[in-house]
Amino acid sequence: xxxxxxxxxxxxxxxxxxxxxxxxxxxxxxxxxxxxxxxxxxxxxxxxxxxxxxxxxxxxxxxxxxxxxxxxxxxxxxxxxxxxxxxxxxxxxxxxxxxxxxxxxxxxxxxxxxxxxxxxxxxxxxxxxxxxxxxxxxxxxxxxxxxxxxxxxxxxxxxxxxxxxxxxxxxxxxxxxxxxxxxxxxxxxxxxxxxxxxxxxxxxxxxxxxxxxxxxxxxxxxxxxxxxxxxxxxxxxxxxxxxxxxxxxxxxxxxxxxxxxxxxxxxxxxxxxxxxxxxxxxxxxxxxxxxxxxxxxxxxxxxxxxxxxxxxxxxxxxxxxxxxxxxxxxxxxxxxx
Numbered sequence: 061x062x063x064x065x066x067x068x069x070x071x072x073x074x075x076x077x078x079x080x081x082x083x084x085x086x087x088x089x090x091x092x093x094x095x096x097x098x099x100x101x102x103x104x105x106x107x108x109x110x111x112x113x114x115x116x117x118x119x120x121x122x123x124x125x126x127x128x129x130x131x132x133x134x135x136x137x138x139x140x141x142x143x144x145x146x147x148x149x150x151x152x153x154x155x156x157x158x159x160x161x162x163x164x165x166x167x168x169x170x171x172x173x174x175x176x177x178x179x180x181x182x183x184x185x186x187x188x189x190x191x192x193x194x195x196x197x198x199x200x201x202x203x204x205x206x207x208x209x210x211x212x213x214x215x216x217x218x219x220x221x222x223x224x225x226x227x228x229x230x231x232x233x234x235x236x237x238x239x240x241x242x243x244x245x246x247x248x249x250x251x252x253x254x255x256x257x258x259x260x261x262x263x264x265x266x267x268x269x270x271x272x273x274x275x276x277x278x279x280x281x282x283x284x285x286x287x288x289x290x291x292x293x294x295x296x297x298x299x300x301x302x303x304x305x306x307x308x309x310x311x312x313x314x315x316x317x318x319x320x321x322x323x324x325x326x327x328x329x330x331x332x333x334x335x336x337x338x339x340x341x342x343x344x345x346x347x348x349x350x351x352x353x354x355x356x357x358x359x360x361x362x363x364x365x366x367x368x369x370x371x372x373x374x375x376x377x378x379x380x381x382x383x384x385x386x387x388x389x390x391x392x393x394x395x396x397x
Contacts (some may be wrong), residue, residue: 073096081357086112094116096120096128122160124167139181147187157194160201161198179219182222182223189323194317209229223266224282229260230390236391240248243305246307247307251311270392286340293309302391303395321369321371330368
């Protein structure tokens with residue numbers, strides 16, 4: 061997609077995903093990049109660090125439709141990354157997750173449609189599939205809100221889609237920066253459950269997924285990036301080897317709302333998905349409310365299809381995991397520190 065003459069809005073643009081997206085847009089020569097977020101300090105730091113006239117900053121919360129509307133005027137593409145993402149925080153304050161992740165997302169969607177934006181991509185998570193915690197439930201509802209809105213639109217109106225991926229390495233709140241900090245401080249590496257598996261995805265892969273959605277989305281699509289996985293014990297062990305450290309690995313028990321493994325696509329979704337190589341395109345369920353005409357005695361194919369999760373995807377070997385970790389700029393920076 062040629063974005064050189066386009067205006068792009070990034071909600072939550074001062075976070076890990078948002079800043080990586082901004083870097084990509086700047087590298088591609090985007091004419092104007094708007095960032096809306098509620099943290100003025102982070103915006104000021106970003107303004108000083110980048111010092112680029114293409115960047116325009118808007119103080120505002122996605123919970124406030126009027127603030128979103130001001131940033132949305134004249135926008136071509138929207139990347140919606142603003143969210144409450146920390147699982148324990150959302151467990152203790154679930155209504156705050158509702159306000160930001162569900163109502164805030166509806167505000168962004170309605171604003172984008174009203175402004176005539178060409179495409180809106182909403183950032184989701186593997187925790188939205190068969191969710192067991194408030195954060196995942198709120199993201200699952202965000203996906204439903206996006207798809208419900210897309211049902212009312214034609215392909216020539218704002219195309220609304222979602223991207224869904226697992227653990228993004230070195231993003232805000234991820235475990236890798238914590239492990240590195242614990243190694244550097246000589247403290248035990250704290251893991252919840254040694255056999256717990258998580259998908260491993262780089263921020264660059266995550267941004268490529270967003271670009272893929274902008275270029276390929278139809279109304280209501282959810283795009284999934286296929287990814288390998290490893291156990292949290294294996295991840296801790298690999299980082300200790302890379303840093304040539306001998307810190308203790310301490311099992312502290314499960315946190316609120318955690319799963320043993322994460323699921324990127326359910327069996328039901330895979331039956332209506334398109335395998336696009338590195339990606340799955342999951343189309344929304346196009347049935348209407350007249351359920352009786354869709355009645356069947358059962359579906360053998362659905363019964364035999366398995367969910368796509370971090371236990372049955374490709375499991376990284378120790379060497380593969382170390383190679384992947386050494387590809388991260390954050391790990392290189394920590395090794396030089």
